[in-house]
Amino acid sequence: MPTANGGRTNPLRDPRDKRLPRIAGPCGLVIFGVTGDLSRKKLMPAIYDLANRGLLPPGFALTGFARRDWATEDFGQVVYDAVREHARTPFRQEVWDRLAEGLRFVQGSFDDDAAFDELERTVRELDEVRGTGGNHAFYLSIPPSAFPVVCKQLARSGLSGSYEDTWRRVVIEKPFGHDLESAKELNAIVNEVFPEDSVFRIDHYLGKETVQNVLALRFANQLFEPIWNANYVDHVQITMAEDIGLGGRAGYYDGIGAARDVIQNHLLQLLAFTAMEEPTSFSSDELRAEKTKVLKAVKLAQPLDETTARGQYEGGWQGGEEVPGLKEEEGFNPESTTETFAAITCEVENRRWAGVPFYLRTGKRLGRRVTEIAVIFKRAPHLPFDATMTEELGQNAMVIRVQPDEGATIRFGSKVPGNQMEVRDVTMDFGYGNAFTESSPEAYERLILDVLLGEPSLFPVNEEVERSWEILDPVLEHWASLPQGPDGYPAGSWGPDSSAEMLARTGRQWRRP
Amino acid sequence: MIIDLPSSNTSAVNRKLVELRESGGVFALGRVLTLVVVTDDGPDLERAIDAANAASREHPCRVIVLARGQRRASPRLDAQIRVGGDAGASEVVVLRGYGALAAEDAGAGMVMPLLLPDAPVVAWWPGEAPAKPSEDAVGRLAQRRITDALSSKNPTKAFEQRRRDYAPGDTDLTWTRLTHWRAQLAAALDMPPYEEIGSAVVAGEPVSPSTELVAGWLASALGVKVKRSPSEHANGLSLVRLVRPSGSVELARPDGKTARLTQPGQPERLVALARREVSDCLAEELRRLDPDEVYEEALAGVSQVTRGRTPVKV
Structure with a gap:
């Protein structure tokens, strides 16, 4: 890409030079909430890995801000330990x-x-030394409740203001509010201090290679796109399952629940990638325009009683271990009606997807940890076989495995060897998996680098966030209005019976991922 | 798992590969290319295989190693298949040819039946490379031919040969080793002041293909006078200076590990810029399989470089 610097082209950058x-450019990163888990396990290692790959500018600065009574040396030790333990690339002293x-x-x-004034001095001194x-990015790895005060402080101390030829950016993590109204409020607070084009909302799923690969699979091939529509697709299932329970996060989770925690951001983003039209180019504006467009076409299937399901895990034996139910988790409200499993049905109201339901589900303490997009195709209209021959033939499917075991699977019928004509499902696997992932960058590496480069395409904008809440809010309101709480499901299963019934009503069933 | 097939032939090797896939299924992963490594049987062999295995973690591939054994022996082929933990994310087939089978043409004949269907073929000579890789028997099978002038006995001569006989699809690790340097220089010019570069100075060890090539690259990309001088340090490339009216951009690496970036009006900055590992270079090479025009132009640019005698102080 010839970098235009205000119209000037860098003579050393040749568009053909893909290496x-x-x-x-010269810049620094300030992390708030630097003592947190995310910061130690993901951010610090990702920064080291970027440095090791030679992608950080010389003179890069990393500033930690926290209440802990540390000197810079103590902080250095913490970063060092985090890097030694969690970094992906080998440790190199230099x-x-x-x-x-x-x-x-x-x-x-x-x-x-006083602390923010000190931070301002530190940042200014970094510019000199x-x-x-x-150029500074502020990573708010802190609860959203602290956003207003931190944003105010950044504005007051002059940290948020950028001058000509410099930039200040802010990075925020989910949750982006808990409903449309609070999301708008939060956006207003952040936008008051930082203009929308300097706000980077991290949805780490979008940094994953497999998610970016959805676009490559769909739009770089002639094979899939012609059948990627209501003529051939029966329905789409998007699943994000975790096998762990809440454990220590119980306090945070109460009152939030699976739908807000996962469907609003990750699953609706995956839906957007799966259902969007082809962008005219891969520039961030075009990409976002298509994503926003398809999200605007998303509607909930009605009536919600029949098209949604929610559940709460109960204690029991899971994978050889006895685990507590949600209500028995330490520090959790035993009366809680917070759901740990949520499933919804969406429709995409455009010509391409008319009549194709998109089923989204997520949950904790499910069968195994997996995230996947499954596009299930219609049955062949006419089979020259009699019923006994195709008894065991299911529907063709294309499954994009987002994690773990990244890759894609195609499911189709094949003859069972033998002297009878019998057709059964087989799978064809693209094992992008274990080989590539080991050496391919972590999502956070990609996203942090994009923040520093000011490359916004993998970050959802304001509009997408608010639109996602608009989609989800009716479900949340509906659930809150019901007298009974979520249905129980045994730990290690694939959710409550109501979730299976939700699909059974239209004669479909969930795939076992 | 390592399976030895002494006094064998390629159809036996092929049969064994299919058998392993059917019985184990462990390595039925999508392979994206075939990497043919051409080397002499000896101590360098394992080093090359290790580098290929490391690179295979990014690019799952089938690695075929042609290890040329004694030429004055009776013709024999000893094959070895490595899969699973002994082969990274690849499957490695080592073909040790003796006698007539140690010759180039016979080598290509042994490789042919083992190439993956449809997948691109990359040839890599970790040591001495043929004079014209694109006309070599194995080189002709490959879309991309990777050589390494620095590991040749006479790097200067090998580099001269690369320049003279470039064909699209050729590449040399000399070029790959420069990527970090080039990225830093390009990034420095992303920043203001956006002034024209007037001239450039490049300094390095007297024998250093990388130094020649970076000078050639600057000459072709900038179209200005580039002077290549010796330096007092013995770590390959040690200095690049881009001269601009308001002051020079200078990237200097006296100790071969850490570079100093100097730009007018800005504090001096240090960058980790150690020489890259072969496996790292190889992984970069496998990332793109189309002809590298920029490399071609850099090679051509070398002839425009002027030479200085006085060592430059770094």
Whole structure:
């Protein structure tokens, strides 16, 4: 890509030169909530991995902000430990030394003016000493309740203001609100300080290779797109299942539930990638335009009583281990009606998808950890075989396995060897899997680099977030209005009976992923 | 798992591969290419296989190693198949040819039946490469031919040969080793002031194909006078200076590990810029299989480079 610097082309960047990676320009990253799990397990290792791959600018600075009474050396030790334990690429002393020079730590709480003034000084000093050039990203790895005060502090201390030729960006993590109204409020708070084009909302699923590969599979091939419509597709199932329970996250989860936690962001984004029309180019504007368009066409199938299901896991034996039910989890409200399993039915109201239901489900303590998109095709209209021959033939399916075991599976009928004509389902596997993933970058690496480069295509915008809430809100309201709580389901199963019934009403069934 | 097939032939090897796939199924992964490694039987062999295995974690492939044994022996083929833990994410077939089977043409004949259907073929000579890789018997089977001038006994001569006999699809690890350098230089020019570069200076060890090539690249990309000078350090490429009216951009690596980036009006910055591992270079090479025009132009640019005698202080 010839980089246009205000109309000037860099003579050393040749569009044919595909080797040359884009390195972020001089900049620094400030992490709030640096003592958290996400920061240690994902962010710090990802930053080291980027440095190791030579993608961070020379003089890159990483500043931690937290209440902990640490000196910069203590912070350095924490980052070092996190890198040694979790980084994907091998440890190299010379890379670490360069990174370590740019580490800073500022101690303080979010309402502490002095601490933010100190942070402002630190950042300014980094510009001089490390040459970060006034370009800084703020990663808010903190609960949304703290956003207003942190945003206010960033504005007050002058940290959020950028001058000509410099940038300030803010990175936020889900949850982006808990309904449409709160999402709008949150967006308003953030947008008051940072313009929308400097806000990067992380949905780490979008950083995954397999999700980006959905677009490649669909639009780079002649094989799939012609049948990717209501003429051939019977329905689509999008599943994100976890085998773990809530454990320590119980406090956070109560009152949120599976639908808000997963469907609103990850699953609706996966739906958008699966159902969207072909963008005219892969520029972020075009991509977002298509995603927004398809999300606008998404409607809930009615009546909600019959097209949605929710559940709560109960204690029992799962995979050789005795596990507690949701209500017995430590510190969890025993009266809670929070769902740990949610399934909804969406319709995409456009010509391509007319009449094709999209079933979305997610849950905790399910059979196994898996995320996949399954496109189930209609049966062949006429079979030159009699019924006994095709008794065991199911529907053709194309399954994109997002995680784990990344790849794609195609399911189709094949003759069972023998002197009788008998057709049974077989699978054809594209094992993009275990081989590639080992060396392919983590989602966070990709996303952090994109933030530093200012490349927004993998980040959902305001509009998408609000539209997703608009889709989901009626379900949440409907569930809240019901006298009975979620249906129980045994740990390690694939959800409550009501979820199976939800599909059975239209003569379909869930795939066992 | 390592399976030895002494005094064998390629159809036996093929049969065994199919049998392994049917019985084990473990390595029925999607293979994206066939990598043919041509080398002499000896201590370098395992190093090359290790590098190929490491690269296979990014590009699952079938690796066929042609290990040329004694030429003055009776013709014999010893084959070995490695799968599973002994082969990274690849399946490795080592073909040790002796006597007539150690010759180039016979080697190509042994490789042919083992190539994966449809998948692209990449040939890699980790040591000495043929004079014209594109006309070599094995090279002709491949879309992409990877050589390494630096690992040749006479790097300067090997590099001269690369320049003279370039054919689309050729590439040399000399070029791959420069990627990080080039990325840093290009990134420096992404930033203001956006001034024209007036000239450039490149310094490195007297014998250093990378230094020649980066000079050639700058000459062709910038179209300005580039001077290549010796440096007092013995770590390959050690300095690139881009001269602009307002001050030079300078990337200097005196110790071969850490580079210093100097730009006017900005603090001096250090960058980790160690020489890359072969496996890392190989993984980059396998990422793209089309002819590399920029490399071709960089090779052509070498002839426009002027030479200095006085060592440059880095």
